[in-house]
Amino acid sequence: MLTLDRLVIEQGDFRLTADLRVEKGRIVAVLGPSGAGKSTLLDVIAGFLPPSAGRVLWQGKDLGPLAPGDRPLSMLFQDNNLFPHLTAAQNVGLGLRPDLRLSPKDWQAVEAALARVGLAGLGDRVPAALSGGQRGRVALARMLLRGRPLMLLDEPFAALGPALKSEMLALVANLARETGATVLLVTHDPQDARAIAEETVIVADGRTHPPRPTAALLADPPPALRAYLG
Amino acid sequence: MLALSLGTLAAVAWRAEGAAALGPADWAAVRFTLTQALLSAVFSTALAIPVARALARRRFPGRGLLVTLLGAPFILPVIVAVLGLLAVFGRGGLVSQALSPFGLGPLDIYGLQGVLLAHVFFNLPLATRLILQGWLAIPAERFRLAASLGFSSRDIARRLEWPMLRAVLPGAFLVIFLICMTSFAVALTLGGGPRATTVELAIYQAFRFDFDLGRAALLSVIQFGLCAGAAALAFAVAVPGALGTGLDRPVLRWDSGAAALRLQDATWIGLATLFLVLPLGMIVVRGLAGLVDLPLSVWQAALRSLAVALGSAALTLALALPMAVAATRLGGARGAALQAAGTLAIAASPLVMGTGLFILLFPVADPVALALPVTALVNAAMSLPFALRTLTPAVAETEAAFGRLADSLGMTGRARIRHLLLPRLRRPIGFTLGLSAALSMGDLGVIALFADPGQATLPLQLYRLMAAYRMDAAAGAALLLLGLSLGLFWVFDRGGRLRADT
Numbered sequence: 001m002l003t004l005d006r007l008v009i010e011q012g013d014f015r016l017t018a019d020l021r022v023e024k025g026r027i028v029a030v031l032g033p034s035g036a037g038k039s040t041l042l043d044v045i046a047g048f049l050p051p052s053a054g055r056v057l058w059q060g061k062d063l064g065p066l067a068p069g070d071r072p073l074s075m076l077f078q079d080n081n082l083f084p085h086l087t088a089a090q091n092v093g094l095g096l097r098p099d100l101r102l103s104p105k106d107w108q109a110v111e112a113a114l115a116r117v118g119l120a121g122l123g124d125r126v127p128a129a130l131s132g133g134q135r136g137r138v139a140l141a142r143m144l145l146r147g148r149p150l151m152l153l154d155e156p157f158a159a160l161g162p163a164l165k166s167e168m169l170a171l172v173a174n175l176a177r178e179t180g181a182t183v184l185l186v187t188h189d190p191q192d193a194r195a196i197a198e199e200t201v202i203v204a205d206g207r208t209h210p211p212r213p214t215a216a217l218l219a220d221p222p223p224a225l226r227a228y229l230g
Numbered sequence: 231m232l233a234l235s236l237g238t239l240a241a242v243a244w245r246a247e248g249a250a251a252l253g254p255a256d257w258a259a260v261r262f263t264l265t266q267a268l269l270s271a272v273f274s275t276a277l278a279i280p281v282a283r284a285l286a287r288r289r290f291p292g293r294g295l296l297v298t299l300l301g302a303p304f305i306l307p308v309i310v311a312v313l314g315l316l317a318v319f320g321r322g323g324l325v326s327q328a329l330s331p332f333g334l335g336p337l338d339i340y341g342l343q344g345v346l347l348a349h350v351f352f353n354l355p356l357a358t359r360l361i362l363q364g365w366l367a368i369p370a371e372r373f374r375l376a377a378s379l380g381f382s383s384r385d386i387a388r389r390l391e392w393p394m395l396r397a398v399l400p401g402a403f404l405v406i407f408l409i410c411m412t413s414f415a416v417a418l419t420l421g422g423g424p425r426a427t428t429v430e431l432a433i434y435q436a437f438r439f440d441f442d443l444g445r446a447a448l449l450s451v452i453q454f455g456l457c458a459g460a461a462a463l464a465f466a467v468a469v470p471g472a473l474g475t476g477l478d479r480p481v482l483r484w485d486s487g488a489a490a491l492r493l494q495d496a497t498w499i500g501l502a503t504l505f506l507v508l509p510l511g512m513i514v515v516r517g518l519a520g521l522v523d524l525p526l527s528v529w530q531a532a533l534r535s536l537a538v539a540l541g542s543a544a545l546t547l548a549l550a551l552p553m554a555v556a557a558t559r560l561g562g563a564r565g566a567a568l569q570a571a572g573t574l575a576i577a578a579s580p581l582v583m584g585t586g587l588f589i590l591l592f593p594v595a596d597p598v599a600l601a602l603p604v605t606a607l608v609n610a611a612m613s614l615p616f617a618l619r620t621l622t623p624a625v626a627e628t629e630a631a632f633g634r635l636a637d638s639l640g641m642t643g644r645a646r647i648r649h650l651l652l653p654r655l656r657r658p659i660g661f662t663l664g665l666s667a668a669l670s671m672g673d674l675g676v677i678a679l680f681a682d683p684g685q686a687t688l689p690l691q692l693y694r695l696m697a698a699y700r701m702d703a704a705a706g707a708a709l710l711l712l713g714l715s716l717g718l719f720w721v722f723d724r725g726g727r728l729r730a731d732t
Contacts, residue, residue: 047637067637069640080631083632095639098641099644099649100645146639
């Protein structure tokens with residue numbers, strides 16, 4: 001279970017509070033207008049930004065003292081999810097060992113992860129030689145291999161076309177179910193939430209609302225969401 | 231770095247003897263240093279304006295090559311250029327020969343005029359590049375707007391070009407002033423005597439001929455004060471980056487089609503090209519003959535120089551990369567302070583550092599035995615400002631793009647350097663290594679203080695050949711030095727570009 005315990009995030013004039021819990025194994029959409037602080041919230045959970053007050057806990061353990069790489073989570077950013085100077089296989093291999101000293105068995109695991117996301121045999125390609133969707137798959141393969149229980153996705157597929165995006169989201173949902181991972185998916189598109197998220201968190205007006213079932217939420221939006229949906 | 235800049239300064243301050251010890255010759259050196267730096271900066275920037283304007287508004291075959299050539303004097307060994315200038319403007323040079331049928335000449339290049347000539351040779355291209363950057367920074371839309379409003383060339387000059395020049399010229403002027411303040415090799419070869427001695431040269435003479443360490447130290451303090459003052463001024467004026475690229479596109483202009491203007495621009499470009507290319511051409515022409523039977527001592531010196539250059543390049547990178555990373559990580563004011571510390575090396579002249587190191591080393595070791603490592607160290611310190619200017623923005627860019635990804639994957643320490651920084655920074659690292667190796671290869675400064683005849687570097691050996699009037703061997707050695715300097719730069723820079731785009 002992910003717990004945001006009376007979290008306060010402040011940056012200049014910007015202020016966002018969060019006090020909620022996300023059950024283990026859930027896929028939760030984080031929905032809200034741009035500038036509301038969705039990405040900032042993920043940055044705090046991932047450890048890139050210290051909160052002004054409050055704690056982030058995973059299974060009751062305070063993540064505050066842990067560096068981003070030591071937290072029980074993997075994150076996909078909006079862009080730059082792959083190192084352009086490394087091959088797809090090396091990029092995935094970083095999920096096993098950050099210094100890339102991999103045993104033959106490790107490389108087999110890398111190849112298996114690439115095969116699982118539909119990229120069998122493409123491990124030798126550099127990102128520039130892959131399509132946008134394939135690059136997303138490489139990043140997901142790395143996430144799969146890292147095996148961290150919490151997956152944070154900060155609109156990583158926003159640049160893809162609608163068909164490709166829903167394909168990638170479906171893959172995310174499948175991988176999460178296979179591994180039992182908990183997913184936080186930042187998006188500004190209610191369709192994304194409807195597609196894969198059982199629950200949705202609204203970030204608006206400086207507040208993070210606790211998760212509610214997505215279908216019910218979208219059918220009867222509260223004022224904050226209604227203003228955004230228009 | 232701070233220890234090297236300030237430690238050596240402290241050492242010279244400690245050994246400096248009261249200002250009363252300053253004779254009239256020393257004051258003359260101070261006056262000459264300021265005068266020649268001022269005049270060099272005035273001539274270089276003033277002549278660069280028409281050349282840069284011509285390059286900015288004309289398109290012609292070879293323009294890109296010429297712009298590249300303008301960057302070459304930066305890594306050109308001073309002593310080689312001096313030899314080339316002598317071949318053109320010297321007593322027996324091309325110009326004197328051309329003048330003699332008219333009963334004029336021969337030219338006398340030694341003294342203030344020679345020092346100025348060499349400084350303009352080195353800094354006219356630099357000033358041209360800086361000013362050209364300013365010209366190309368004027369948005370093309372402004373020229374289009376000006377054309378649609380029917381501006382004449384004079385209107386454009388007043389409304390667009392003069393404001394740009396007012397912003398760019400002070401920085402360019404100060405950079406060149408600062409460079410010429412610490413001029414040693416030029417003054418050593420073309421100046422000298424009571425009327426044309428820089429403070430830097432006076433340090434050398436006090437050290438080498440009089441072995442008056444106290445006076446050398448006192449002069450070092452004065453030199454540091456002069457340079458620190460000029461550097462503080464330069465910081466205040468925000469000196470433009472000299473290493474910028476993207477000078478390869480001319481500005482589309484509608485006002486400069488008149489034949490007179492074309493002729494004027496062609497004349498300026500032609501004269502500047504001749505001024506740059508002729509001395510280098512003379513080096514090649516005369517050097518080829520001398521290259522066949524170079525004395526063994528030249529080859530030995532070349533090997534020593536290569537070792538010093540490679541060591542200095544490695545040292546530069548080993549100092550600059552952690553400083554660039556730290557400056558990026560600290561960010562803000564503290565990062566800027568760290569960068570400023572690296573730039574201190576501009577103010578601490580090589581001879582000041584050399585004198586300081588001599589004073590520090592003398593009690594514990596034989597400075598002469600350490601001549602080559604000390605030279606490599608001082609050369610690295612001199613390259614550091616350029617290395618930081620190149621590396622820091624590249625590190626900042628890499629960290630901005632990939633820092634969070636590396637953090638989230640737990641890539642720290644060696645893994646981060648090996649798999650993130652080194653591959654992403656291949657180009658700037660190659661450029662830095664090339665630049666520092668070439669600068670060290672051609673440096674005639676600190677080595678002149680320390681070395682005995684058995685450990686001369688190639689530039690020093692070349693100077694000795696010149697001093698002994700063995701001009702054929704000197705020309706050959708100059709060509710060798712030129713080839714090695716440019717070759718070192720090319721190899722490293724090229725190495726950095728290979729596969730750099732993946």
